Amino acid sequence: MNYSSFLNKSRSSGVRSLAALAKTASTSRVLNLNAVDHAALRASDKLHTPFFQDTRLNHSIITKHRPRPDEVEFFDTSVAVATKIIFPLDGADLRLGGRSIFVNQIGYLNAMQEFLGKDTIELDQDLQILDLLDHLPSLDPFLVKEELKRNSYFPSDDYFAITPYDAMRLEKFAYGEIRSLVTLAVSGGQTYGASASTELVKKMSNAILATNADHRLAPLQATLGLEGEQFQRGIFSWKGFLYYKWQLAETQSEMTRVTKQMLQMKIRSRIDAATQKRITDVKVVIRDRVHESLKRVRQIMSLYDEGLAGLTKDGNAGEFRNFLLEAPNLFIELGHAMGVISHIVSYWQHQFKPTQTEIVNVEEFLDLLKEFELGLAPRDYEWE
Numbered sequence: 171m172n173y174s175s176f177l178n179k180s181r182s183s184g185v186r187s188l189a190a191l192a193k194t195a196s197t198s199r200v201l202n203l204n205a206v207d208h209a210a211l212r213a214s215d216k217l218h219t220p221f222f223q224d225t226r227l228n229h230s231i232i233t234k235h236r237p238r239p240d241e242v243e244f245f246d247t248s249v250a251v252a253t254k255i256i257f258p259l260d261g262a263d264l265r266l267g268g269r270s271i272f273v274n275q276i277g278y279l280n281a282m283q284e285f286l287g288k289d290t291i292e293l294d295q296d297l298q299i300l301d302l303l304d305h306l307p308s309l310d311p312f313l314v315k316e317e318l319k320r321n322s323y324f325p326s327d328d329y330f331a332i333t334p335y336d337a338m339r340l341e342k343f344a345y346g347e348i349r350s351l352v353t354l355a356v357s358g359g360q361t362y363g364a365s366a367s368t369e370l371v372k373k374m375s376n377a378i379l380a381t382n383a384d385h386r387l388a389p390l391q392a393t394l395g396l397e398g399e400q401f402q403r404g405i406f407s408w409k410g411f412l413y414y415k416w417q418l419a420e421t422q423s424e425m426t427r428v429t430k431q432m433l434q435m436k437i438r439s440r441i442d443a444a445t446q447k448r449i450t451d452v453k454v455v456i457r458d459r460v461h462e463s464l465k466r467v468r469q470i471m472s473l474y475d476e477g478l479a480g481l482t483k484d485g486n487a488g489e490f491r492n493f494l495l496e497a498p499n500l501f502i503e504l505g506h507a508m509g510v511i512s513h514i515v516s517y518w519q520h521q522f523k524p525t526q527t528e529i530v531n532v533e534e535f536l537d538l539l540k541e542f543e544l545g546l547a548p549r550d551y552e553w554e
Contacts, residue, residue, distance in 0.1 A: 232303060253273040310413070316498050339416070341375065351478065394494070406498075418508065463546060464511070514542050
């Protein structure tokens with residue numbers, strides 16, 4: 171059997187969406203390895219560790235994708251959110267489209283071997299990494315990096331950049347978050363003029379959101395007392411908390427609206443008492459787990475807020491410094507919670523109008539509720 175035929179060719183609409191994907195997709199949905207300038211990295215002095223050992227995989231685009239009705243048959247079991255690998259036909263021109271395959275779809279291993287021209291032994295490490303990505307609820311760079319680190323994989327930091335789409339929306343939020351700290355760092359406690367301060371904060375917030383910390387952050391480095399790799403790791407942690415705090419601010423009010431609409435949704439068709447009770451019970455479980463998830467996320471965020479306030483208000487650089495160094499341990503829990511919540515919000519918005527009050531297909535609705543319930547199930551976290 172020609173298993174490589176399992177890789178799907180992009181239709182005309184898919185070609186256009188592939189080009190748009192690289193420009194506008196959210197960081198939580200897309201890991202765009204194709205966008206990394208591999209040639210420049212190889213030519214630079216810094217050590218470059220590829221994300222995947224296979225060259226084609228290392229130039230792929232990986233996305234989190236909810237299977238469409240015509241894609242459900244690709245899997246042996248029901249899959250809520252799948253991990254799709256897209257191989258562009260031309261990495262320099264995504265308008266030409268590409269071929270794709272879902273991780274762990276039917277025929278996945280054989281198709282990968284045939285398409286990449288390697289056996290499972292040669293692909294063993296790459297397949298393990300793909301399996302780790304498949305078990306994550308999102309592809310947030312902070313979540314991916316820490317999950318790979320916990321499993322002894324250490325790709326170069328260049329693969330963990332925020333997409334331009336998210337960076338644009340995050341920039342304004344970051345400016346407000348770090349203004350007091352930047353002012354403290356560059357002025358030694360003295361106050362700059364309004365225009366100078368605004369320009370300095372804008373430059374340094376952009377530097378924090380960049381892939382790697384650079385000379386623009388020297389005043390912050392001195393304030394935090396971090397050197398070399400410690401400083402790079404600290405800035406990455408800071409960027410992670412800025413990202414998740416921004417994501418929470420954008421998501422929690424909409425999650426409250428979705429939960430309220432879910433609880434009020436009525437069934438138009440006739441159903442038996444047992445099914446009605448099951449739907450009601452699952453709705454309540456989802457509501458309670460959403461509240462618990464948001465509560466835990468806010469608790470973790472409060473640690474960040476307290477550490478930052480201790481530095482900007484009390485001048486306690488050591489407290490914030492230690493927080494930044496320990497922060498990556500919290501990304502797994504934060505990432506899972508925010509990933510599931512974001513998925514529920516985005517899929518509910520796609521599936522139901524804000525004014526909708528009734529459901530016709532009971533089985534589909536119950537399957538959706540069960541999926542949400544499973545995604546929100548408590549997890550055990552093991553820290554290093």
